[in-house]
Amino acid sequence: MSAPPASAAPWPVELRYVRAKRVLEIDFDDGARVAIAAETLRVKSPSAEVRGHGGKPPPPVTGKANVAVERMERVGNYAVRIVFDDGHATGLYTWAYLRELGASG
Numbered sequence: 001m002s003a004p005p006a007s008a009a010p011w012p013v014e015l016r017y018v019r020a021k022r023v024l025e026i027d028f029d030d031g032a033r034v035a036i037a038a039e040t041l042r043v044k045s046p047s048a049e050v051r052g053h054g055g056k057p058p059p060p061v062t063g064k065a066n067v068a069v070e071r072m073e074r075v076g077n078y079a080v081r082i083v084f085d086d087g088h089a090t091g092l093y094t095w096a097y098l099r100e101l102g103a104s105g
Helices: 038-043 095-104
Strands: 012-018 025-026 032-039 069-075 079-084 092-094
Touching: 012 069, 025 038, 025 095, 032 038, 032 095, 038 079, 092 095
Parallel strands: none
Antiparallel strands: 012 025, 025 032, 069 079, 079 092
């Protein structure tokens, strides 16, 4: 990944999905390392499907304890699209959001 401007927020230098643990590990350029369970990524997806459409409250996301990541697709220089084995693939996870998820979990 190309580096951000010096004033930018921490930048991911490596993303690894550990299939056996169902965990996404991310190393940032400031030395931080976060690990986020696939279940957390799926339940807290930034997609409209999960967050709600048109101001309506979203339905609860349940039954995702065994969800896994099928693949990840980089989106520009700011995010990654995560494709899950349950077919969900519409959320764009920005680097800042991934850092936030990793810090809260």
